[in-house]
Amino acid sequence: MTATTPIARANAVAASAASTSAVAANSYAECSARERLAQLLDPGSFHEWLPPAERVMSPHLAQLGVPSAFDDGVAIGRARLDGRTVFVAAQEGAFMGGGVGEVHGAKLVGLLRRALRERPAAVLLLLDSGGVRLHEANAGLIAVSEVMRAVLDARDAGIPVIALIGAANGCFGGMGIVARCTDFVVMSDLGRLAMSGPEVIEASHGVEEFDARDRALVWRTTGGKHRWLSGDCDALVEDEVAAFRRAAIYAMDALPTARAVTLEALEAEHALLARRLALLDAPVSGDDALALWRRLGVEDAASVPDLDVAEVVALRTGAAVPENH
Amino acid sequence: MTAIPPGLETLDFRFAGTRAVPAFAPVLVGVVGSGNLEVMLEPGDGGDCAVHVQTSARGFAPVWQAVLDDFHHRHDLAGVRVSINDMGATPAVVSLRLDQAVRELRP
Numbered sequence: 001m002t003a004t005t006p007i008a009r010a011n012a013v014a015a016s017a018a019s020t021s022a023v024a025a026n027s028y029a030e031c032s033a034r035e036r037l038a039q040l041l042d043p044g045s046f047h048e049w050l051p052p053a054e055r056v057m058s059p060h061l062a063q064l065g066v067p068s069a070f071d072d073g074v075a076i077g078r079a080r081l082d083g084r085t086v087f088v089a090a091q092e093g094a095f096m097g098g099g100v101g102e103v104h105g106a107k108l109v110g111l112l113r114r115a116l117r118e119r120p121a122a123v124l125l126l127l128d129s130g131g132v133r134l135h136e137a138n139a140g141l142i143a144v145s146e147v148m149r150a151v152l153d154a155r156d157a158g159i160p161v162i163a164l165i166g167a168a169n170g171c172f173g174g175m176g177i178v179a180r181c182t183d184f185v186v187m188s189d190l191g192r193l194a195m196s197g198p199e200v201i202e203a204s205h206g207v208e209e210f211d212a213r214d215r216a217l218v219w220r221t222t223g224g225k226h227r228w229l230s231g232d233c234d235a236l237v238e239d240e241v242a243a244f245r246r247a248a249i250y251a252m253d254a255l256p257t258a259r260a261v262t263l264e265a266l267e268a269e270h271a272l273l274a275r276r277l278a279l280l281d282a283p284v285s286g287d288d289a290l291a292l293w294r295r296l297g298v299e300d301a302a303s304v305p306d307l308d309v310a311e312v313v314a315l316r317t318g319a320a321v322p323e324n325h
Numbered sequence: 326m327t328a329i330p331p332g333l334e335t336l337d338f339r340f341a342g343t344r345a346v347p348a349f350a351p352v353l354v355g356v357v358g359s360g361n362l363e364v365m366l367e368p369g370d371g372g373d374c375a376v377h378v379q380t381s382a383r384g385f386a387p388v389w390q391a392v393l394d395d396f397h398h399r400h401d402l403a404g405v406r407v408s409i410n411d412m413g414a415t416p417a418v419v420s421l422r423l424d425q426a427v428r429e430l431r432p
Contacts, residue, residue: 032356052365053351065332067381067410069357070365094358 026241028166029190033075033090036126036167039241040248041088045080049114050107058101060136069095072103076111078120082249087115090126093169099133100175105143112150115159122160122252125182130197131173144174151181155258160184162251164244165233166191170222173197183259184251185233186244187224189309193232194222216305220289225304225312229293230276231320238309275319296320334383338376338393342403345372352429355422362411362419364426369406380411392416396423 026039037046050056052070061068073095079088089111091098100108108125115123132140151161161182165171170192171179179185179193187193196204198212211217220226228236235250237243259265279295280288293301297317304312348368355363362380369375376393407423414422 034353051351052353052363053367062333062379065381067333067357067379067412069363069410070353070408092356094356094361096357 027239028188028241028244029168029239031167031241032094033092033126033128033167036241036244037075037077037079037088037090040126040164040245041079041081041086042083046077046088047079048075048077049111050076056103056107058103058136060101060139064135066096066135072101072107073098074104074107076107078118081121081124081245081252084121084252086122086124086252087111087118087120088124088126091128091167091175093128093167096133096135098127098129098167098169098175099135100129100131100140100144100147101133101136102139102143104133105140105147108147109143109150112147112154112161115154116157119157119159122162122248122255123154124248125161125163125178126167127163127165127171127175127179128167128169129171129173129175130169131175141174144178147178148174148181151178152261155181155183156261158257160252160255160258162186162248162255164248165193166224166237166239166244170194170197180232183255184235185227186235186237186247186251187227187233188237188239188243189219189224189312190239191224191227192219192222193224193227198222217287217289220287220305225307225309226289226293228312229296229298229304229316229320231272231316236309236313272321279319332383333379333381334386336378336380336386336389338378338390340374340376340393340397340402342372342374342397342401342405344401345403346405346430349430352426352431354426354429357410357412360413360415360418362409362414362422364422365408366426366430367406367408369404372403374402374405374407376407376409378409378411380409380413382411382413388416389419392419392423396420399424400427402427 055070057068058072073092074089076089079086089108112123132144154161163179163182163185166188172194176193176195198218201210202212224236227233235247237247284291290301293304296319298315352366355361357363378389
């Protein structure tokens with residue numbers, strides 16, 4: 001490990017991103033799931049399990065008159081990253097919004113359980129999901145809860161699980177929880193991570209509480225910069241496949257084994273969340289996100305949405321990070 | 326009211342092709358999203374090019390026939406199994422996806 005504090009870690013990732021910016025950048029957000037796998041992993045190294053030709057498809061969608069996908073919206077398999085064996089899953093957000101159905105979830109669980117047996121250097125989850133696939137109702141809900149348990153089981157066995165979030169659908173609902181169950185979350189500034197999505201909040205609490213059509217508000221409250229400043233992601237990168245690759249390699253270097261899944265770690269996380277909530281105890285006038293950033297120690301919070309990724313990376317303070325991180 | 330019942334429509338087509346494709350790994354292009362489709366090519370049995378379509382847009386069999394006739398005239402594939410999951414793609418998008426899939430055929 002060359003950099004020990006989160007800030008130093010992030011600066012190292014950002015600096016390595018800047019040093020290779022001459023290479024033509026492929027947008028991570030613009031890629032399909034399979035394009036991401038082809039470009040992020042070592043070339044030609046991805047070996048897919050349950051590939052499309054095996055037709056392991058949703059048993060539910062056809063009954064509802066909805067077309068199924070041959071891979072049920074997720075590709076899973078074994079690959080190499082920087083020469084090391086990894087297991088990887090990539091969700092395809094263009095199919096059902098990346099929604100987790102029964103088969104989709106079972107593929108994720110199977111991947112994580114196989115990791116217990118074969119012990120790859122890490123499991124990478126390329127997330128692009130609105131959460132549970134509502135068409136599949138309870139089967140989808142159960143699937144997501146099984147994924148959470150499988151992530152924690154893999155970590156408990158020492159296998160790091162790394163979440164990459166920068167695709168168009170973001171990472172919401174149950175998959176938002178899954179992401180925060182992992183060891184290391186990489187986000188781009190285009191990425192979004194939250195529990196309830198913007199439309200859900202607006203529908204349940206009213207447009208005065210949250211205007212889902214206000215794109216700037218959506219990104220201020222769920223976007224990568226916000227998640228970085230508030231300590232919910234471990235690396236903030238540009239929207240480039242190569243930047244995600246470097247960050248994933250960095251995470252593997254930094255995590256020879258998974259972070260401890262212990263009561264102490266959980267309590268430290270709870271203490272952090274309590275401290276963050278306390279920051280907003282005093283009344284906020286105007287924008288909640290800007291107020292939180294200010295109270296986290298970001299002086300010119302209003303300028304954050306206009307700053308480059310590297311500039312935002314430098315702004316995070318110790319207040320955002322749990323002590324054991 | 327429409328006479329067409331809800332649900333998926335399944336269509337099958339078969340073309341006698343002359344351009345045999347050497348052994349290849351299955352190819353998947355596209356995605357099952359609104360106005361889009363996925364196309365999978367796999368080695369087929371015999372010399373025909375068989376096309377299997379599942380679509381949420383019912384009642385367009387003549388349009389599929391015309392689009393696939395054009396595809397067959399362009400590529401004349403033999404021994405290929407084409408499987409399509411469609412979510413209301415336009416004929417132009419279907420043709421582009423089919424051509425994309427053929428371009429990705431590799432031994």
